[in-house]
Amino acid sequence: MTADPYAATESETTQGKVYTVTGQDWDSVVTGIAEDHDDKVVVNMGPQHPSTHGVLRLILELEGETVTEARCGIGYLHTGIEKNMEFRSWTQGVTFCTRMDYLSPFYNEATYVLGVERLLDIEDQIPEKAQVMRVLLMELNRISSHLVCIATGGMEIGALTVMTIGFRERELVLDLFELITGLRMNHAFIRPGGVAQDLPAGALDEIRDFVALMKKRLPEYADLCNANPIFKARLVDVGHLDLAGCLALGMSGPVLRSTGYPWDLRKAQPYSGYEDYEFDVCTWDTADAYGRFRVRLAEMWESLKIVEQCVERLAGLEGAPVMVGDKKIAWPSQLAIGSDGMGNSLDHIKHIMGESMEALIHHFKLVTEGFRVPAGQAYVPVESPRGELGAHVVSDGGTKPFRAHFRDPSFTNLQATSVMSEGGQVADVIVAIASIDPVMGGVDR
């Protein structure tokens, strides 16, 4: 028999025996611990574990069932997105940062683009329709992101129906994204100056149907979970973190609002015209995992309200521009929908290839070289489904970002793992982390 080159080696340690358990040899651990008479066990959980919400590694020190210390190991999904952005044009940067927090791509794009627009000093020139479309997409995205949070959080505690219905509804949102942007994820749709293209025909009707359907479906989550004794037994008073703890640890989003503090950047520091929409900031007062669930559930209703207002406004904006008027910044063409899907606009290609030499030069310059952004730095955070998401965008006056750093709420909020789970049981660690809703793509970037 040849040795498995990937098998774990016998680890040497000065502090106790190491057991490598891969799912079928638990007996060796049980007998080993019984022989050693050692109550303290350090469990390495993950990074490949179905209940850690992604490639998160947890190092738990246990005494019996009680967690005495909990630490996170992250970085398993680090892809160097920020570094890569320094080698691409400002517009191309959007295609990179949209991939960070893959459950809320529009927020990644929005915070980066808002920073670039502030440096370009064109914040006042973004057309109304582009602003409304950004809000529409962000709020639809909030619904799909919260659905995944509730669905995977349910799955991790064994509530599989919550998972199946959560992904069922999320699919509907992704269908809308596909209709509007051509892609279900990683859209790169919000661009400096506006959005990549106009709404396709029939999109508003589809969104109206979706809103009507969601109003029937959202109460199902409340019926399944809100008063469910098993669900409450697992969530109530688990992962407790009060307001002072939240501020010290930089927590934002539903975790902060579950302490009863109504802090929401959409209200406090509005961007993209959020001041023109009517909606409420949802809070709860228990500061626990159950409260965070209720905040997310309530926020989906508020998002639906905003989506309805967006649809109403967009109905009156047919044919309005979706890109800034400045031709030195605006992408030269819009994409068009052909028989083989979304692609280059044939009209635009005819124009630059057959009619206008200057248009061709302009297209070439803007697409290959891009535009220059005045030197300086900007930070325009947005309220993502997980909290304050901000891009620190630095320019040296060139055609590429000098530095783009993302303050990702998952990264910051994950620091609360220790305080939320120490002193509880192993099973509560899973609930506490699910209530933070970390997305490892955003944590590791």
Next chain:
Amino acid sequence: MSETQDPSHDVVKAATEEQVPTEVIGQKHGMFGVQGTGDTSGYGGLVRNVELPGASTPPYDDGGWMDDVATALAAASQEAGIDTAVEKVVVHRGEITFFVRREDLVAMVRLLRDDEKLRFEFCSSVSGVHYPGDAGRELHAVYHLLSMTHNRRIRLEVTAPDSDPHIPSVCATYPTADWHERETFDFFGIVFDGHPALTRIQMPDDWPGHPQRKDYPLGGIPVEYKGGTVPPPDQRRSYN
């Protein structure tokens, strides 16, 4: 501005924008990586200054909240005996940045958090920026602070030379800075003195170097496609 500069490549400035003082931290040469005899366009001779927004003078926003913050901060730091802590203030695009001497940073953030008129109780993020051209101040640590009480945001910037990359940790005041400082250490090699456990966070523990410094290559391999070879992104000819 050099005489070889092509004015059509200037960033178009809005007519209403007032001229802000700038600080030159370097020069860029050429246009898209072609020099010498291969340069048929002549753009290879282009020289452009890298100018960052320079120091602003009060009043910063005509008696608005920025002036309130600056006044309150000056009063508080006078009382604490660190009145020379702020090296300069830059107001640009409606955001205010305080450049703080690194030896005064710890006392400064404590004032910013605790003083009633300041109350920046929330540290959003700590990030690093590497300016190889900013001699003696190559490494910058940038702190974004938020006051939920007054609904204001400010930015602190602290610099350190490459030869002595030490900046004090603000973890004691803002525990949330823990992972942010670890990340900045990991990517830029800034050593945050006083941090409880300054280890790498994103890169593997035994990784050599600090990947987001400008002298660290992006990496990548050439890709062959239909007989042609595409070099990795950081070695392609590109505009600068």
